[in-house]
Amino acid sequence: MLTPPAVRKGSKVALVAPASRIDKSIVDSLVDAFRTHPDEFPGGCLEVYPSVWEAGACGSYAADLSCRVADLRSALEDDDVDLVICARGGYGCVHLLDLVRDSVSVSHPKWLVGFSDVSALHALFFRQGIASIHGGMAKQLVENPDCGYGSYRSLLKRLVESDAPRFSYASKPTSMDIPGRGEGILLGGNLAVLNGLAATPYDLPGECLVRDAILFIEDISEPIYAVERMLWHLHLQGVLKEAKGIVVGRFTEWKPDRNFSSMYDMISSAFRQWNVSCPVAFNFPVGHCDENVPLIEGAPVRLTVSSTGSLLESL
Numbered sequence: 001m002l003t004p005p006a007v008r009k010g011s012k013v014a015l016v017a018p019a020s021r022i023d024k025s026i027v028d029s030l031v032d033a034f035r036t037h038p039d040e041f042p043g044g045c046l047e048v049y050p051s052v053w054e055a056g057a058c059g060s061y062a063a064d065l066s067c068r069v070a071d072l073r074s075a076l077e078d079d080d081v082d083l084v085i086c087a088r089g090g091y092g093c094v095h096l097l098d099l100v101r102d103s104v105s106v107s108h109p110k111w112l113v114g115f116s117d118v119s120a121l122h123a124l125f126f127r128q129g130i131a132s133i134h135g136g137m138a139k140q141l142v143e144n145p146d147c148g149y150g151s152y153r154s155l156l157k158r159l160v161e162s163d164a165p166r167f168s169y170a171s172k173p174t175s176m177d178i179p180g181r182g183e184g185i186l187l188g189g190n191l192a193v194l195n196g197l198a199a200t201p202y203d204l205p206g207e208c209l210v211r212d213a214i215l216f217i218e219d220i221s222e223p224i225y226a227v228e229r230m231l232w233h234l235h236l237q238g239v240l241k242e243a244k245g246i247v248v249g250r251f252t253e254w255k256p257d258r259n260f261s262s263m264y265d266m267i268s269s270a271f272r273q274w275n276v277s278c279p280v281a282f283n284f285p286v287g288h289c290d291e292n293v294p295l296i297e298g299a300p301v302r303l304t305v306s307s308t309g310s311l312l313e314s315l
Contacts, residue, residue: 020090089116119189135294218287
């Protein structure tokens, strides 16, 4: 995997909206924060692309398809842009995959940041052999919570401004963890989005079948049975057997059903049923949560799970 070069001080940071529309107040706040606290952000000048300002001119989408495609292409091909931040997720990134593929090139790689629906774009970058960052977007950059590992802004800045970016995140132990140690290429994201890309050229979990990989998953507002169905897909595909480690991130806004009192009870039960033997860390701070630490998709990592907790670290 090719790691994009470090973000240069003074370079342009592109804010694009490849999926759903974003509240203009969040954008205004981010623009103001870049202007008043420039040292807290990587790069230099924030450039807000037209798709961000359309604000739902095309139903739930940030803009029509042509605008979203043009913006992402322009940001990826602009030599003055070192960092591309997606404004928000929602739905719509899948529309862009084939249309922007040629712009995701090893000849001018740059960092892409986002999560949730942006998992589709991470799958595209992975397919093209370029690392990207699964992390918070405009809202998290505005709210800038201290997640126990430092502020999100500082975590992101440290990653993208380094010539050799590294990360190390620890989480507390849970009764569902499966102890062990595994090493591999980190890949994953939003489970529903990744499930929708199965058996396509952008099948990210499927990479576990052909290379050593550490898989991470998260999701929001999915019924327990729906997540179970997606996990069955991964199991029948052989992904869970071949993974060198699994990071179960935050699953949020679910409701108990007649079969399971919690989402994590279901996942743990399924893993036991399928005799998942690789190390598994539950409740890791990634996903639709305040912590949502930035992770480098495509980075070589080590996952260590023990009675004292879990540690995910780049190598």
